[in-house]
Amino acid sequence: MPGPKKRGMQTVVFDNPLILTSWASVVGPKEGEGPWGNDFDLIMPDYLLGEETWEKAENKMLKQTVELALNKSGLQTNEAELLLAGDLLNQLVASSFAAAELTIPFLGLYGACSTMVQALLTGAMMIDGGFFERVVAAACSHHYSAERQFRFPTEQGVQKPPSSQWTATAAGAAILQSSGTGPRITSATIGRVVDMGQSDANDMGSAMAPAAVNTIKMHLQDLNLLPDYYDLVVTGDLGKVGLAILGQLFGKEGVVPPPTHSDCGVLLFDEKQEIGAGGSGCGCCACMLCGPLLKKMTKAEIRKLLLVGTGALMSPTTSFQGSTIPAIAHAVAIEY
Template identity: 45%
Template sequence: MHKKRGQQSIVFAVPPVITSTANVVGPMEGDGILTEFYDRILEDNLDNNDSWEQCESCMMEWAIRAAVAKDNSVLTDVDYVLAGDLLNQLMSTHFALRNIGRPFLGMYGACSTLAESMLVGSTLLDGGFANKVVASVSSHHDTAERQYRFPTELGVQRPLVSQWTVTGAGAVVISAVGKGPRITAATVGKIVDIGLKDPNAMGPAMAPAAADTLWSHFNDTGRPPDYYDMIYTGDLGSVGKALVIELFKEKGIDLSTNYEDCGCMIFKEEQDAHAGASGCASSAIVFTGYIYRLLMRQKLHKILLVGTGSLHSTTSYQQKESIPCIAHAVAVEI
């Protein structure tokens, strides 16, 4: 059976099953909107570690182990772990996987990494190359600030268009057989770069990539927007979300009725996250908690998760390059 659809999409012949999820978040996230949907909330951003980077690695390791335990499995049942984070050379992920001891594929799509990992993992399962995989990501506000912007201790004033990197980690166990929501289709994104250069304005930079992948998904699969109960983008924040709605309005499509951005669902207004949340863990903690539980309770039946990633680096910014962006989509149904 030919599984490719159109230019960029896949419809799985034997849709893999999401059999369990787990997440862990920092204290600010724990005080936010979705408190009841987190498995573990840290008391502080170090969690008894010597550095923020160590804390981030420990969060990912904890999430992977917790998700596997919830699946009533052991680590040796996992054929591959597909995981990534925001730091140079996937530093947090590599240290997290030291103690996991399973075959590992490092994934990098910036904040689109969870959707990318789920997409690649589902392809391995549907192709018969694995029976069980884990997709996992992490991010940490203080590690990201230290790498991409300024040391947290400087207290630099943030522009209102900026977003707050989520401290957290999420893991998804995906199996060839089992009970739970199934990943039925996916769309691989293309690099979209509209020439923006401000790393504080990631939402506006990523919005065209999200719109491009959504449009490709609808065209490739023949599924209109209202096929899905809800469409979730990763971390465009309030500014990027509004831009996606406007871009589709120009095509004559009202996306506002069943569309939300994970970056707008994490922090309360009084927490002063400005334009919302960002980071690999933005979509991860929302999907592995809130969205997955609604699917399992059958309050949602069909959702499209579109991970969005801003692919700039400290080097590209210093060289005054623009910001290339990408978005990957996975359709999850029960």
Template identity: 45%
Template sequence: MRQTREFANPPVVLGYATIAGPKEGEGPLAAYFDKVINNLYYYEDTWEKAEQKMFLEVAEMALQKASVKKEEVDFFLAGDLLNQIISANFAAKSLGIPFFGLYNACATFYEGLILGAMLIAGGFAKKVLVGVSSHYATVERQYRNPTEQGVQKTPTSQWTVTGAAAVVLGDGEGKIKIPRVTVGKALDYDMFDPSDMGGAMVPAAFDTLLVHFKETGLVYDYYDLMLTGDLARFGQQILVKLLQENNINFGQRLNDCGIMIYRPEQQVNAGGSGTACSALVTAGYVFNELSQGKIHKFLGIGTGALLSQVTTQQGMAIPVIAHAVAFESY
């Protein structure tokens, strides 16, 4: 198996926590988040500080819910969308846990889960903390325009999710297990439009999804639920069409976090995006459903558009990636 790894002793989820922003707190999944902040500043004087505060708080919350002390955690794997992944770095500085900084854009959460699971399954760690964040205003000013500048966005554009999520993984006993993961390859399908990241990321999601089933030999209706990261409304339609052309029909079992996190009338165009998008839906909604036994077999496919403003302005296509992690509960 080139991209997939199956774990003989599957790592388990010991605890998880989510903090969502104001707009996400008005969305359909609001009830699944541990905390909703009511202002993008979160009682700080800059948005960057607000994001760092969410990050640190959600990490501490996850440790508390897992009844694990900071000193017991072997490694902290974290990332976010800002240049030099500063939100993760500042949280790491405050936590004082041996730290790996990660970047896979909106797929960073799934990248962290894969590496965390591998560290534990390989015997290099007993407990690992994985954390990510994204913030509408910090991302908007870094990648696009000042937040108060008037612009008319295209229907394919997506709204960056404000929020942070953290998961404590460990060996031993736990309700939610990670039996297998599939590491994605960075691809480029000559997609140039930074306001259509969903469309750009579909080939990566498609590739990782098919590789996962091919390498594991699982039947297509094995999982109860499969969620892609943030392809949003039109990206999801393209993915379904590609799958149909290959005679695969997942029906209702395949959905997308970018569609689920907002209501259509929330003025988000195609849907949500950002590292926190798949992280909030997975660590909020999915883990809750798994631990309550409403679903038993879940596959998450975190998707990321690995672009920067510089590469876009220099006329380069958008490289994309997708990582898959299976979660099962019995």
């Protein structure tokens, strides 16, 4: 028997208030030069933040973002009951090193670039279940640490195809509480892993688009919603290639596409910045949510938002072995 909060195959609804009381975003120089620079809390002056390595800069960036979000709610770090966070690096070193300095009880999450949404839905379940009252959800990525791990040393100057995406240097953190004022998480859909046989690590948008379609379809079906229920349906980091495929797959799946849908990876940068097919990385979705999107909600420009985090579940080892790229997409509904 399904639980009382379960709807359909993959979706849960939340009976208790799940309020996003504050949030913060920190981005790198290139991201700050994009169309949303004024909507982020902090733009890094460079990619090292005074540290010796990109990896250390990434954990410092995440720590700063969490502290900014807590400060906006008037909270000290010792008042946060749980930190749910993740990144792209092996063993989640950016998140775990930041958590060590923050001294907040920590659960590390990995969902590739869907991690921010995974953190939000996990935190919402924990609060709705009565286990916690105050949870921090966060995610980050750093362009140069990701390039070092997943692709080639930047010094090598490897030419990239047009389908490749720019891993965002960015972090986002949101404070989720059982009471207060702010946008509410009302439901969430946990995605299924979808593998359509795509193996090109320079075209992750094509690998992730089928997972995004599946999750959006199941969310609408499980809750018996029409596609125009949401003011905006936005995916995490499909990029231009993946977003175009998403539109095609809606038709093949017999799904009426949402009238207003876009992608954080497409939105984060503008055409002049020459970043390939768009942005990617855990921080892409996280900074867009905790910057422009939630700001638009507080201004009543968006009332109902469906955020669909997308992730390519590969590793350097599986890529070098020629394995296909399985993908995941999770969704959270945010209303204000």
